[in-house]
Amino acid sequence: MKKRILFVDDEPSVLEGLSRILHGQREVWEMCFVANAYAAFDQISQSGFDAIVVDVKMPCMDGFKLLEKVRNIEGAKDIPVLIITGEADSHIKQRALDMGATDLLSKPVKKDDLVAQLNNMLRAKSCQDEIFTQNVPTDRKAEERIADLEISRLDVIWRLGKVAEYRDYKTGNHIVRVGHHSRIIAEELGMGRDFIETLFLASPLHDIGKIGIPDAILLKQGRLSPEEFEVMKQHCAIGVEILREDFEAMKPFLASGKIPSRVISDGDKNPLLAMASSIAMSHHERWDGTGYPHGLAGDKIPIEARIVALSDAYDALCSIRPYRQAYLESESLECIGKEVGKHFDPRIHEAFVRSIEKLRALFCCY
Ligand SMILES: [Fe+2]
Ligand SMILES: [Fe+2]
Structure with missing residues (x-):
């Protein structure tokens, strides 16, 4: 199954550039490009993504605000987010990481760096999903087993009482x-x-x-x-x-x-x-x-x-x-x-x- 990646940038030329340099990845990635954070938020709320790439500087809702909102969507809390920034300010990096971004890349983005970074993020996300799907049934089985034991225990107690009454x-x-x-x-x-x-x-x-x-x-x-x-x-x-x-x-x-x-x-x-x-x-x-x-x-x-x-x-x-x-x-x-x-x-x-x-x-x- 193809990995789904959402790209968010207010500059159409940047999105076109990303689409062009990542053309070779279309066989393995399903890529979605949106031009503002509101549209991105809607997309993320409605469907699952395996990674998000977002520009920091955008009008109305910037990359940080979007990141904050994404981390509050149930089911989207763990999606890796790569922040793209044109500024080399170390405070931006620190702030992004503090807010739960997975990593940062500086503009202009180089194809090899972006592909490598996204592949790393997707691998980590796959591992995380695998652990989650393995744990869910295990937890449920454990709960069911505890419930079964409890029912058996009460059943035995009940029958013990019946034994006394029967005699x-x-x-x-x-x-x-x-x-x-x-x-x-x-x-x-x-x-x-x-x-x-x-x-x-x-x-x-x-x-x-x-x-x-x-x-x-x-x-x-x-x-x-x-x-x-x-x-x-x-x-x-x-x-x-x-x-x-x-x-x-x-x-x-x-x-x-x-x-x-x-x-x-x-x-x-x-x-x-x-x-x-x-x-x-x-x-x-x-x-x-x-x-x-x-x-x-x-x-x-x-x-x-x-x-x-x-x-x-x-x-x-x-x-x-x-x-x-x-x-x-x-x-x-x-x-x-x-x-x-x-x-x-x-x-x-x-x-x-x-x-x-x-x-x-x-x-x-x-
Ligand atoms: Fe008695
Ligand atoms: Fe009695």
């Missing part, structure tokens, strides 16, 4: 609703965006530890004996064991795949796993300190676990269980209301009550 009771979309309830309450509490997004993804994993509880206890109809209840309580610690980060144990597994080493680095904690682990451990703690496994009270219970405790209880009460019908919403709210200050954090309960319309709407969606 327990079949309550429809309990884990989806707990995620949404928790998000809505956290929004009402005015928590930060990162916290809310992480909570939304982490809360469905609250009962992941139940996969370590024997069927005879997990699926038992009726009350658990005190011994059985002790076993049941272990689902919190089992959940933490599943969710806690253990890079040493994971390294051989990760190294067998095509995972970049920086991803395997244990320098940064995964905030999602950290929150999921915290919720798994503390979602059965109670505000008055009578919960399990550690008997934490009040603000000692992580806020994410206090939010999930309420959203989980609300969804469980409003859902059918194998051993009972779903409670009416009014009955569920009454049950929860009686536990404020005992089981539930009063401040979170207030946010929950303020959000009830949104929470109710979720039952129609999931």
Whole structure:
């Protein structure tokens, strides 16, 4: 493909001279000659050039002004510009280079100098274009790969939550609703965006530890004996064991795949796993300190676990269980209301009550 070069000079005789001496280049260059900077600016704005040769002294808009305007056109910022000047003033050269000109030639222009200079500029432009076209797909591929990894990660987290639910009771979309309830309450509490997004993804994993509880206890109809209840309580610690980060144990597994080493680095904690682990451990703690496994009270219970405790209880009460019908919403709210200050954090309960319309709407969606 021919290289496109634009020549700009207000003197027709100069343009004719350039056209004549460069006649031999027509096989490899497509040359366009314009007699003022305005026409040049229009041409550059409308179509791509591989190089521009411009006279400094022109009426109305001089070569410097044109250069300045060209450098502000998106897509023309990197076109090499050769300035032609009749003056031997070193300030002109310095100013042109400072403004982004590629080089200068003095009038009268010699054919060999001009051809050599333009060939240099065109070669540099070709290299630059090649690097750009190679980089664009690489960047896009990298972005697509990161997006794919993110989707895979969320997909795995989601399925992990489903595993826990599948072993327990079949309550429809309990884990989806707990995620949404928790998000809505956290929004009402005015928590930060990162916290809310992480909570939304982490809360469905609250009962992941139940996969370590024997069927005879997990699926038992009726009350658990005190011994059985002790076993049941272990689902919190089992959940933490599943969710806690253990890079040493994971390294051989990760190294067998095509995972970049920086991803395997244990320098940064995964905030999602950290929150999921915290919720798994503390979602059965109670505000008055009578919960399990550690008997934490009040603000000692992580806020994410206090939010999930309420959203989980609300969804469980409003859902059918194998051993009972779903409670009416009014009955569920009454049950929860009686536990404020005992089981539930009063401040979170207030946010929950303020959000009830949104929470109710979720039952129609999931
Ligand atoms: Fe639980
Ligand atoms: Fe639950």
